[in-house]
Amino acid sequence: xxxxxxKPVKRIAILTSGGDAPGMNAAIRAIVIAAQHYQIAVIGxxxxxxxxxxxxxMPLGVKDVANIIHKGxxxxxxxxxxxxxxxxxxxxxxxTLLKEKIDALIVIGGDGSFAGSLALHKQWSGQVIGIPAxxxxxxxxxxxxxxxxxAINTAIEAIDKIRDTAEAFERIFIVELMGRNSGHITFNVxxxxxxxxxxxxxNFAANNQATGEQEKLLTLAKEIKLAxxxxxxxxxxxxxxxxxxxxASVLAQQLQALxxxxxxxxxxxxxxxxxxxxxxxxxLATKLGVGAVQSLIAGKSNIMIAEQNNxxxxxxxxxxxxxxxxxxESLIQAxxxxxxxxxxxxx
Ligand code: ATP
Numbered sequence: 001x002x003x004x005x006x007k008p009v010k011r012i013a014i015l016t017s018g019g020d021a022p023g024m025n026a027a028i029r030a031i032v033i034a035a036q037h038y039q040i041a042v043i044g045x046x047x048x049x050x051x052x053x054x055x056x057x058m059p060l061g062v063k064d065v066a067n068i069i070h071k072g073x074x075x076x077x078x079x080x081x082x083x084x085x086x087x088x089x090x091x092x093x094x095x096t097l098l099k100e101k102i103d104a105l106i107v108i109g110g111d112g113s114f115a116g117s118l119a120l121h122k123q124w125s126g127q128v129i130g131i132p133a134x135x136x137x138x139x140x141x142x143x144x145x146x147x148x149x150x151a152i153n154t155a156i157e158a159i160d161k162i163r164d165t166a167e168a169f170e171r172i173f174i175v176e177l178m179g180r181n182s183g184h185i186t187f188n189v190x191x192x193x194x195x196x197x198x199x200x201x202x203n204f205a206a207n208n209q210a211t212g213e214q215e216k217l218l219t220l221a222k223e224i225k226l227a228x229x230x231x232x233x234x235x236x237x238x239x240x241x242x243x244x245x246x247x248a249s250v251l252a253q254q255l256q257a258l259x260x261x262x263x264x265x266x267x268x269x270x271x272x273x274x275x276x277x278x279x280x281x282x283x284l285a286t287k288l289g290v291g292a293v294q295s296l297i298a299g300k301s302n303i304m305i306a307e308q309n310n311x312x313x314x315x316x317x318x319x320x321x322x323x324x325x326x327x328x329e330s331l332i333q334a335x336x337x338x339x340x341x342x343x344x345x346x347x
Contacts, residue, residue, distance in 0.1 A: 007103065129304070136178070239251065
């Protein structure tokens with residue numbers, strides 16, 4: 001590339017969008033520090049794309065990002081912004097970027113936020129870079145997304161505690177985990193907590209939801225009854241949100257109605273989104289934040305900054321949102337063919 005043709009970047013806008021993820025603050029900090037190093041001004045916009053549409057912003061300097069690397073949430077706030085899906089919303093966001101003389105926009109969020117960035121890029125000629133941050137880990141082209149490691153650690157800690165009380169009372173728990181339509185959290189947490197059952201999109205995909213659920217319910221009831229008869233111990237089922245109609249509570253009621261099995265449903269919910277980011281998320285966010293600024297200076301645009309095999313890489317934004325990253329096939333196979341069967345053998 002001829003570096004003489006690269007337009008110098010003087011002003012960067014950043015925003016955090018979609019579900020918040022632990023490590024977003026670490027990414028903001030890295031961007032601001034790297035930008036200052038290269039003498040670039042940073043303007044933060046509030047509450048996702050709403051900040052661009054409603055023109056709510058603040059300049060960000062190194063002092064503003066001191067002492068935030070360890071904090072969950074995001075100092076810029078995050079939100080959904082339905083207006084970004086309208087031409088009026090895109091026009092308002094573009095107008096703000098032009099008024100602020102922004103050369104480049106960095107969006108920290110999930111695949112929906114990247115779709116918003118692409119829509120904006122069609123109307124606005126500045127550079128656009130996405131940083132993958134979502135607890136769901138469902139973005140293709142990056143080994144991990146910011147927030148995933150913290151979310152699974154939080155869930156593991158919670159389920160280890162549930163295991164203690166379940167073991168003491170020989171209880172059956174059904175724990176519902178986040179992930180929207182992806183099973184990264186459920187599968188990883190299920191394996192790490194030695195759950196007796198993992199029910200997720202990757203191992204429970206029925207052509208007919210009602211028939212599939214009925215069949216699964218029958219086998220589940222049989223296995224739980226066997227476990228209860230043969231050993232006096234806890235029994236934990238982890239289930240992905242949105243995989244079962246009505247979720248964990250309905251599954252618990254169905255097991256009660258079908259086979260008089262007493263289960264406690266526990267929905268971990270938003271606890272998985274909060275908390276201080278673990279080391280892995282802080283480091284990933286820092287690498288991606290610095291990488292994003294350096295890519296902008298190199299003239300790159302319309303890309304997601306990713307980590308692949310421990311190295312920084314860039315992926316075209318349309319490619320990043322084309323497919324959802326799947327759960328590791330070896331993890332699914334290990335759970336389905338070995339670990340789940342071991343739980344049955346213990347019965
Ligand atoms: P997470 O999955 O972790 O919640 P996300 O970024 O995928 O993160 P979404 O709610 O899907 O979360 O998207 C965030 C925002 O991105 C939306 O509220 C909207 O403002 C914008 N957005 C999403 N899809 C589009 C689209 N097709 N066109 C324009 N904007 C979009």
